Amino acid sequence: MMILQDREIMRVLVECCLQEKVFNKYYCVLASKLCNHDKNHKFTLQYCIWDQYTELESMQLMRSMHLAKFKAEVVSSFTLSLAVLKKADLHDTTKLTCRKIMHFKMFFEAVFEYADNVVWNIFKRIAGGGSGQYETLRTGIKFFIERYVLGNEKQFAGKYKIAKKALKSVEEEDPFL
Numbered sequence: 564m565m566i567l568q569d570r571e572i573m574r575v576l577v578e579c580c581l582q583e584k585v586f587n588k589y590y591c592v593l594a595s596k597l598c599n600h601d602k603n604h605k606f607t608l609q610y611c612i613w614d615q616y617t618e619l620e621s622m623q624l625m626r627s628m629h630l631a632k633f634k635a636e637v638v639s640s641f642t643l644s645l646a647v648l649k650k651a652d653l654h655d656t657t658k659l660t661c662r663k664i665m666h667f668k669m670f671f672e673a674v675f676e677y678a679d680n681v682v683w684n685i686f687k688r689i690a691g692g693g694s695g696q697y698e699t700l701r702t703g704i705k706f707f708i709e710r711y712v713l714g715n716e717k718q719f720a721g722k723y724k725i726a727k728k729a730l731k732s733v734e735e736e737d738p739f740l
Contacts, residue, residue, distance in 0.1 A: 569607070570607050572607075573597070573608045574611050576590055576597075577590070577594075577611050577615070577630075581615075581626045581630055582626075584625075586628070586629050586633075588636060591633055591640065594608055594633075595640050598643075605643065608642070608643065609643060609646075612634060612647055616651060619662050619663050619666050620663075622662070622666075627662070627665070627666045627669070628669055631666055631667070631670040631673060632670075634670055635670055635674050635676075636673075638674065639677050639681055641688070644688040644689055645685060645704065646688075646697065646700065648703075648704065649697075651663075651667060651703070654702050654707075655703075667711070668712055671707070672712060675722040675726075679725055682725050683726075684729075685726075685729075686727075689730065690729060690732050701730050704730070705730070708726070709723075
């Protein structure tokens with residue numbers, strides 16, 4: 564396949580997922596398989612998701628919900644890491660509109676539906692290290708979850724406690740093994 568066709572595969576895959584009437588995990592499985600087969604697909608998928616962020620303001624609710632669930636699936640399957648949120652500016656309240664808040668709230672709620680060990684490992688992947696390359700992202704994630712996901716509802720407080728501990732861990736083993 565030509566390189567341009569390779570890049571288009573992920574874009575079409577995401578677009579098909581977002582157009583479905585009911586969310587279909589098949590697209591997530593297919594994306595994961597393609598990414599495992601060729602790491603270039605991983606980069607294309609990440610850029611494709613980042614491109615979708617620019618459309619969140621005008622995106623139909625169903626598309627936004629499917630995108631949030633799609634991201635949660637590919638992050639929970641460890642196809643992509645939470646670094647896919649780098650371009651989301653979760654720490655910048657001037658850029659967090661109602662539609663963006665709703666979208667990322669759906670994403671984190673979907674992530675927190677997974678088992679404790681999966682949540683641990685999702686957040687552990689961007690944990691602190693020597694480089695600090697994810698420091699702004701970690702800060703933004705903590706801010707967003709505390710302000711918009713937890714809020715007055717403490718439904719996800721236990722999962723967030725696990726996530727927060729994982730974000731701080733560097734060498735710590737998975738406590739759920």
